[in-house]
Amino acid sequence: MARDAWHITRDERTLTLSRTRDVRFDLAQLSFIPGEGLSRSRLAHQIRQDMWRKLQRLRGFSPAVRVTVQEGGMAVLAGGAVNGPVTRRAADTIAEMLDDPDLRARWIKHARRRT
Numbered sequence: 001m002a003r004d005a006w007h008i009t010r011d012e013r014t015l016t017l018s019r020t021r022d023v024r025f026d027l028a029q030l031s032f033i034p035g036e037g038l039s040r041s042r043l044a045h046q047i048r049q050d051m052w053r054k055l056q057r058l059r060g061f062s063p064a065v066r067v068t069v070q071e072g073g074m075a076v077l078a079g080g081a082v083n084g085p086v087t088r089r090a091a092d093t094i095a096e097m098l099d100d101p102d103l104r105a106r107w108i109k110h111a112r113r114r115t
Contacts, residue, residue, distance in 0.1 A: 006048075008041065015040035017048055018064035018080065025064060027086045028079030031098035035108050038074055040067040043111040047078050050103055054093050060084040 007023075009016045016023055033043065044065040051063050060083030068075040078094055097103060 006045075010040070014066060014068045015044055016064065016066045017041070017044040019062045020081075023064045023066075024062075024081040025066075025077065025079045026082045027061075027090055027094070028077050029091060029094040029098055031076045031078070031095075032070070032073055033076055033104065033108060033111075034073040035111070036072070037113050038108065038111040039113055040069065040074065040111075043067050043074060043076070043107055046107045046110050047076060047098075050097055051078055051080075051094060054097055055090060058082065058084075058087075058090055061090075 007018050007021050009023075044067045047067075048063050048065045051065070055061050055063070060081075062081040062083075063078075064080040066077040068077075076098065078098060079091075082090070
């Protein structure tokens with residue numbers, strides 16, 4: 001499998017981005033990203049990339065992001081599979097990342113659909 005190969009499943013409201021078809025969320029945090037007309041795919045890729053940067057040293061970690069359209073924005077479930085112990089620190093790292101105002105602004109800017 002190529003390094004940049006990601007498995008994407010989608011329906012009318014939800015997009016899930018993961019390395020494998022059998023997505024698992026052994027570790028996960030939930031957040032809401034406000035904004036209308038955002039690209040679920042662009043948002044998921046940006047969040048996955050930043051999450052990987054913060055957790056790449058977590059042994060056996062395989063990131064996954066689920067983005068669901070809701071009124072006024074997107075619900076984001078960020079985390080993934082962990083082949084090993086899941087620590088509170090890892091969950092806190094994801095929560096802090098999801099709450100970071102600078103990252104959130106960049107994600108929203110990148111996810112805006114270009115017309």
